[in-house]
Amino acid sequence: MGTQESVTGFTTADLPDGRIFVAGAFREGRGAEIESRFPADNSLNRVMREAGPEDLDEAMAAAQQAAADPGWRDLLPHRRADYLYRIGQGIAENADRISYIQSRDTGKTLRETYALAMSAAGTFRYYAAALETMEESITPSRGPWMTFSRYEPIGVVAAITPWNSPIASDAQKVAPALAAGNAVVLKPATWSPLVALEFARIVSESGLPAGLLSVLPGGGQTIGDGLVSHPATGRISFTGGTKVGHAIAEKAAQRLVPVSLELGGKSPTIVFPDADMDQALAGILYGMFSSSGQSCIAGSRLFIHRSIYRSFLERLVAATKELKVGHPFDANTQVGPLIHPAHVASVARWVDVARSEGGRILTGGARPVGDLYKEGYYYLPTVIDGVDNKATICQEEVFGPVLVAMPFDNEDDVIRMSNDNQYGLACGVWSQDIGRAMAIGKAITAGTVWINTYKQFSISTPFGADKESGIGREKGLEGLRAYMRQKSYYLGDPGVYLPWALPAMKDSG
Numbered sequence: 001m002g003t004q005e006s007v008t009g010f011t012t013a014d015l016p017d018g019r020i021f022v023a024g025a026f027r028e029g030r031g032a033e034i035e036s037r038f039p040a041d042n043s044l045n046r047v048m049r050e051a052g053p054e055d056l057d058e059a060m061a062a063a064q065q066a067a068a069d070p071g072w073r074d075l076l077p078h079r080r081a082d083y084l085y086r087i088g089q090g091i092a093e094n095a096d097r098i099s100y101i102q103s104r105d106t107g108k109t110l111r112e113t114y115a116l117a118m119s120a121a122g123t124f125r126y127y128a129a130a131l132e133t134m135e136e137s138i139t140p141s142r143g144p145w146m147t148f149s150r151y152e153p154i155g156v157v158a159a160i161t162p163w164n165s166p167i168a169s170d171a172q173k174v175a176p177a178l179a180a181g182n183a184v185v186l187k188p189a190t191w192s193p194l195v196a197l198e199f200a201r202i203v204s205e206s207g208l209p210a211g212l213l214s215v216l217p218g219g220g221q222t223i224g225d226g227l228v229s230h231p232a233t234g235r236i237s238f239t240g241g242t243k244v245g246h247a248i249a250e251k252a253a254q255r256l257v258p259v260s261l262e263l264g265g266k267s268p269t270i271v272f273p274d275a276d277m278d279q280a281l282a283g284i285l286y287g288m289f290s291s292s293g294q295s296c297i298a299g300s301r302l303f304i305h306r307s308i309y310r311s312f313l314e315r316l317v318a319a320t321k322e323l324k325v326g327h328p329f330d331a332n333t334q335v336g337p338l339i340h341p342a343h344v345a346s347v348a349r350w351v352d353v354a355r356s357e358g359g360r361i362l363t364g365g366a367r368p369v370g371d372l373y374k375e376g377y378y379y380l381p382t383v384i385d386g387v388d389n390k391a392t393i394c395q396e397e398v399f400g401p402v403l404v405a406m407p408f409d410n411e412d413d414v415i416r417m418s419n420d421n422q423y424g425l426a427c428g429v430w431s432q433d434i435g436r437a438m439a440i441g442k443a444i445t446a447g448t449v450w451i452n453t454y455k456q457f458s459i460s461t462p463f464g465a466d467k468e469s470g471i472g473r474e475k476g477l478e479g480l481r482a483y484m485r486q487k488s489y490y491l492g493d494p495g496v497y498l499p500w501a502l503p504a505m506k507d508s509g
């Protein structure tokens with residue numbers, strides 16, 4: 001793979017050395033030994049030790065101490081912003097390196113991982129700017145006092161992230177949590193431990209006081225569960241699968257710890273006959289098969305109006321066959337490998353489920369063959385039809401490059417089918433009748449509606465959903481408030497003496 005590696009300007013020597021980041025220092029973890037491997041060819045990234053329970057306890061103690069330190073707790077917002085600006089600048093200056101490390105971690109293409117790195121840099125800049133401009137609120141007085149809200153830090157935030165877009169999801173939690181004046185203990189996914197450690201290096205170089213961030217790669221059942229259960233955890237911010245989200249929410253409920261949950265999806269995309277077909281085709285391919293389909297918002301259920309079903313589906317299948325499935329370092333690659341062999345097997349099992357339900361595999365449905373693919377964790381972009389919306393393959397999240405297409409007859413029909421699903425994360429509508437598209441978007445249960453576009457993100461726009469797709473919102477100012485505690489103040493007017501009892505109630509007789 002040397003030739004591919006050389007195009008990056010980096011080698012595996014540039015990968016983080018695998019030490020975890022605890023209370024401002026890098027050191028070997030005291031947990032299990034793991035291997036991090038490159039999904040493109042199964043080559044070794046690092047052998048490292050994950051965090052152990054002792055590391056978690058030390059990180060949490062340091063976080064508590066750092067959060068309570070007046071030097072941080074009482075720091076004025078624009079001074080906290082200085083740290084976030086420095087971290088954002090550090091990420092931007094190291095974007096190529098972060099991109100390489102994240103690609104080695106996850107198998108995502110360099111184009112995708114560079115975009116995620118710059119997204120993370122923008123996230124830190126956005127929340128720094130928010131800190132400098134966010135206003136508190138004086139509420140209309142209803143008595144001889146002035147009323148206003150103050151927003152205070154929570155204390156220690158447990159941030160738990162998935163493997164599909166680690167640097168972006170790490171930043172979307174750590175930046176607002178620090179901006180709000182908290183300390184953060186971050187646990188990245190077991191399958192993508194390295195880029196979070198590069199992130200830790202950049203944060204460390206920003207001069208952020210020790211203890212305010214620790215990064216503990218470790219198992220979900222050990223470090224993840226330990227974070228959720230730890231008495232010092234004041235808020236849990238989780239992104240991952242719905243099943244784990246439920247488990248975390250149940251644990252958090254025992255201590256009434258607030259949670260934000262960014263979970264799974266099975267998002268519908270709808271194509272009307274008046275859509276710009278070329279635009280819709282490009283958007284649907286990107287919305288489904290970029291990130292190799294490993295995206296929470298992947299448009300994995302495609303509803304095509306019956307009048308154009310055959311013609312549009314034929315174009316879609318032909319275009320899917322043309323997608324470049326290749327090495328993540330190849331600039332022409334559109335679809336790279338999946339994260340892990342176990343995930344390839346999971347995706348293949350879902351395609352077998354579709355077959356068992358009468359699904360027709362119109363393209364894909366297998367691993368690619370050829371020297372390039374034999375060591376990597378590849379799976380072909382797959383399009384299936386011939387099943388109805390009640391089928392398991394239409395109800396469950398695959399989190400891989402598998403699209404299911406179905407016809408619809410009218411707006412009521414497609415709204416009903418779109419909502420007939422446990423998830424409610426996102427939806428896409430392709431129509432040049434914007435009034436209709438807005439009405440469809442309003443009627444579908446989804447946290448994000450894309451109209452004549454798809455899978456576009458902005459840190460200034462809240463993201464999240466309901467039903468089995470989560471609780472709460474990330475990004476935007478809502479994403480900042482989530483890491484604060486609102487406190488109401490009543491400031492009594494001078495010289496006003498409160499009557500002993502409230503004015504007598506009017507005689508109700």
Ligand SMILES: NC(=O)C1=CN([C@@H]2O[C@H](COP(=O)(O)OP(=O)(O)OC[C@H]3O[C@@H](n4cnc5c(N)ncnc54)[C@H](O)[C@@H]3O)[C@@H](O)[C@H]2O)C=CC1
Pocket residue numbers: 160161162163164165187188189190218219220221223224225228239240241242244245247248261262263264265295296397399425469470
């Ligand atoms: N809604 C959103 O914004 C996003 C949602 N996702 C979802 O994430 C999933 C794929 O990511 P995975 O890492 O496979 O999800 P996962 O749920 O298996 O793991 C997510 C994180 O939780 C940890 N974890 C696992 N069990 C835990 C437990 N009992 N207690 C605490 N932590 C635990 C894991 O180690 C990992 O760090 C998909 O369902 C996808 O839809 C992914 C990206 C964005």
Ligand SMILES: CN(C=O)/C=C(\CC(=O)O)C(=O)O
Pocket residue numbers: 116119164165168169291294295296297457463
């Ligand atoms: C939530 N989200 C982006 O904000 C999801 C993404 C892209 C990313 O993580 O940046 C995804 O699932 O691919």
